[in-house]
Amino acid sequence: MGNLPYAVQTTFPLLFMLVPALGAVLSCRRRGPGRPAAEIWQRWWAVGALGVGSLWITVSFLAVPKVMADTIGFAHSPFQFEIAFANLGLAVLGFRAASASPRERLTSGLAAAAFLWGAAIGHVYQWFANGDHAAGNTGGILANDILIPAVMIALAARDIRSTRSGR
Secondary structure: OOOOOHHHHHHHHHHHHHHHHHHHHHHHHHOOOOOOHHHHHHHHHHHHHHHHHHHHHHHHHHHOHHHHHHHHOOOOOOHHHHHHHHHHHHHHHHHHHOOOOHHHHHHHHHHHHHHHHHHHHHHHHHHHHHOOOOHHHHOHHHHHHHHHHHHHHHHHHHHHHHHHOOO
16 A cells, blocks of 8 residues: 555545445335335445445554554554454444344444544544644544444434334
């Protein structure tokens, strides 16, 4: 990733939100009666954005840790191994959410928020405190860290409310 232009590096993570959104839109057009759009969106978002996105980060941190550290603008560190497995946990939550109830999907979103929003705070801190504008610190990854759990939580909460009210 070190040889790719900055614009490509910084926007690449957005694919992990764009592809599931496109899949959800297309699936909603073909959905049968009685299948709520929110549920379709939740499953696409959980698998594509959280599951595949987190698995990509896992593999990247394990396969090319130096490149990942450089992309983020951080020093190479043994903690990258831990970040890889934290992301593997998020990937498992995302894939599990594909067949989970709305309450379980809400829990997956909250767990993702605990880690990813903390990461987002760290990215923003590095941005302002140290001027870290590396592609993997302030670009698409920052948007992913904020939006992926937020959308999961919002969709699951909406589904839970509509289930309680009888749809």
